[in-house]
Amino acid sequence: MSVTTKPAKRLKRRRRVRAKVIGTATRPRISTFRSNRGIFGQLIDDEAGRTLAAVAWTEADLRGLKPLEQATAAGKLLAERAKAAGIDRAVFDRGGYQYHGRVKAFCEGCREGGLAV
Numbered sequence: 001m002s003v004t005t006k007p008a009k010r011l012k013r014r015r016r017v018r019a020k021v022i023g024t025a026t027r028p029r030i031s032t033f034r035s036n037r038g039i040f041g042q043l044i045d046d047e048a049g050r051t052l053a054a055v056a057w058t059e060a061d062l063r064g065l066k067p068l069e070q071a072t073a074a075g076k077l078l079a080e081r082a083k084a085a086g087i088d089r090a091v092f093d094r095g096g097y098q099y100h101g102r103v104k105a106f107c108e109g110c111r112e113g114g115l116a117v
Contacts (some may be wrong), residue, residue, distance in 0.1 A: 014096030021093045022046050028087060030078070030110060030117065032095045032103055038062070039071045039102055041078045041110075043090060053081035071102040075109020082115055089116040 004012075023029025023046040033040040038057025045052055055078040057063065062070050062077070082090065090110070097103045110117050 010096040012096075017093060017096060021091055023091060023093075026087075027089045027091055028052055028082075030090050030092050030107075032093060032097065032106060034095070034097055034102055038067075039074055039106055041074060041106060043078065043082055043085070043087065052085050052087065053078060055081065067102055068105045071105035072109035072112070075106045075111075076113040079110045079113020079115040083113075088114070092117045 021029055023044050025045050025047065028043040028045050031042045031044050035057075040054075040056045042054045043052040044050070055062075055074045057070055057074060059077075062073055065073060082088070092107050092110075094103055094107075099107070107117055
């Protein structure tokens with residue numbers, strides 16, 4: 001009997017989601033990574049294999065905030081950068097995480113910033 005670890009289970013969920021969610025130049029994929037300390041997000045064009053915009057919790061504007069506030073602010077910041085790159089629509093990739101808490105706050109921040117997700 002093999003015991004599946006938590007990261008291995010997340011990787012399996014992540015691969016299942018990625019099989020269905022594909023980013024294009026007109027509608028890139030918002031990739032999300034949640035660590036214990038913060039949240040990261042990228043706009044990715046999978047066809048070209050390019051990152052169009054990115055945001056990390058280590059940036060000065062986000063560093064001192066509480067986790068949920070940080071996630072919402074990061075989403076808004078990513079939406080601003082997407083607008084500057086000429087992107088107004090995207091598809092959300094939750095990265096194997098449950099759509100809850102910081103991941104949900106990040107996505108809602110993107111929507112509040114004006115990105116159609």
